[in-house]
Amino acid sequence: QVTLRESGPALVKPTQTLTLTCTFSGFSFSISGMGVSWMRQSPGKALEWLALIDWDNDKYYSPSLKTRLTISKDASKNQVVLTMTNMDPADTATYYCARRDKLLFNAFDIWGQGTMVTVSS
Amino acid sequence: DIQMTQSPSTLSVSVGDTITITCRASQRINNWLAWYQQKPGNAPKLLIYKASTLETGVTSRFSGSGSGTEFTLTISSLQPDDFATYYCQQGLTFGGGTKVEIK
Numbered sequence: 001q002v003t004l005r006e007s008g009p010a011l012v013k014p015t016q017t018l019t020l021t022c023t024f025s026g027f028s029f030s031i032s033g034m035g036v037s038w039m040r041q042s043p044g045k046a047l048e049w050l051a052l053i054d055w056d057n058d059k060y061y062s063p064s065l066k067t068r069l070t071i072s073k074d075a076s077k078n079q080v081v082l083t084m085t086n087m088d089p090a091d092t093a094t095y096y097c098a099r100r101d102k103l104l105f106n107a108f109d110i111w112g113q114g115t116m117v118t119v120s121s
Numbered sequence: 122d123i124q125m126t127q128s129p130s131t132l133s134v135s136v137g138d139t140i141t142i143t144c145r146a147s148q149r150i151n152n153w154l155a156w157y158q159q160k161p162g163n164a165p166k167l168l169i170y171k172a173s174t175l176e177t178g179v180t181s182r183f184s185g186s187g188s189g190t191e192f193t194l195t196i197s198s199l200q201p202d203d204f205a206t207y208y209c210q211q212g213l214t215f216g217g218g219t220k221v222e223i224k
Contacts, residue, residue: 046215046216046217047157047210047215049213049214060213062213063122098164098165104155104171105153105155105171106155107167108165109167111165112164113163113164
């Protein structure tokens, strides 16, 4: 069974750096075509894609947030970490990680439950 | 960057109705398009990938079609469990969502 779980602080202050961890099980980054992506959703808003890391360590970032994001993986721990610098109240959202399987034509087939992050002083 | 535009943004419908949601791409795309269902407080759930392939375990009342720049998600015989928000996704871009609500 494939599962993903997001973890990180529920509250961060403006200008701080957010670090979120996605811990997954049931699949491996050693499999060609596997990737893990981060998305977010502000209250009442649409989904927004943030970043993706592939099995071969290729990384992709949202053009609008590229300067603030870093994605990395620790395959030995089955974890993917996303950092976002210079947090702002506008970054208040639920952050999701999800598996991307190229066999499913780049669909995100398994999602974590999400973690709510509030940016406030 | 490719933009994905969904319409309508809201649909007010009744149980038993058949509905269609449209997703338009700003340029021709391959058929690597997916559809998701999201209920309040829950993560999105994959319904369809490759424009028309039903994800395992998803009811056949959901169907997808399209090519080029226009794609559709059809839900037949709407059930109470289908009232949710639906998103299309191509590559690393999501559509703006369509909320299906009870009339």
